[in-house]
């Protein structure tokens with residue numbers, strides 16, 4: 001099967017990272033460190049990126065990794081204690097890890113977009129992670145601008161499962177599966193196949209500043225969705241659409257940040273998870289997401305994720321609003 005090695009390595013690395021994040025979250029109520037763009041980062045974000053990059057650097061030494069974090073702040077002398085905490089958590093999974101190794105693995109994730117690259121969000125939804133809500137470890141392989149493999153580990157997501165902890169895995173042309181975090185018995189999943197059901201739901205961000213919740217409600221209504229939204233942090237929202245829990249995920253530009261461009265690591269894994277489950281992903285103008293341009297989706301604005309059946313209706317409603 002195509003991309004079998006890549007898929008297995010991505011699963012192994014993302015599950016180990018998810019385990020590290022859960023240990024941090026249960027053991028120490030992590031503090032947020034503020035990044036230059038004022039968004040939060042924690043020792044779990046750094047540990048997750050270090051573990052995954054370590055695995056990718058070993059298995060695919062020629063593949064660049066475009067990850068969300070870098071080790072610049074962690075290298076500052078006043079961060080020595082935090083760095084050694086990260087090394088301890090990584091060391092529980094990769095024995096004898098040193099702080100220097102942690103720094104070099106994290107910085108392995110500062111590669112550039114090329115003909116073949118990995119993109120990584122070590123914790124997507126850091127705000128959700130800090131609130132003890134949803135978050136995801138998101139890893140994807142992109143070739144020639146198209147996502148080929150995607151893994152989403154969502155340790156706090158339950159949906160209809162017996163206990164929290166779900167993993168979504170997709171390979172181009174081979175469908176999407178969902179399993180628990182032991183990876184056993186993966187089930188093929190499909191988007192919801194109805195467009196007129198009164199029970200259809202839509203998902204959106206918890207953080208009001210990451211979208212336009214008023215406009216999202218109007219567009220969902222125009223597409224025939226009468227239920228209130230389900231607010232969920234991170235690419236867990238893509239998992240909700242892929243598994244049929246929701247029919248639509250809307251992410252329209254916030255009026256406060258109209259020029260914001262989405263980051264590739266916030267969408268690559270989720271995109272293939274939904275597409276391979278039979279759904280559709282475009283920007284708000286109906287254009288496919290272009291993962292070949294760099295770390296940002298510079299040619300796209302907003303994101304519309306649907307079960308496919310609702311998609312044209314949503315794009316038409318958006319066009320009507322702006323015409």
Ligand SMILES: Nc1ncnc2c1ncn2[C@@H]1O[C@H](COP(=O)(O)OS(=O)(=O)O)[C@@H](OP(=O)(O)O)[C@H]1O
Nearest residue numbers: 123124125126127128205206207210233234257260
């Ligand atoms: N202004 C604006 N508009 C749109 N998106 C933004 C914006 N600012 C940040 N971000 C990105 O949102 C990522 C978090 O995704 P979600 O909004 O789905 O989750 S959450 O509800 O915020 O937790 C978050 O990813 P993480 O940094 O990994 O948490 C950001 O990359």
Ligand SMILES: [Mg+2]
Nearest residue numbers: 068121123124
């Ligand atoms: Mg992140």
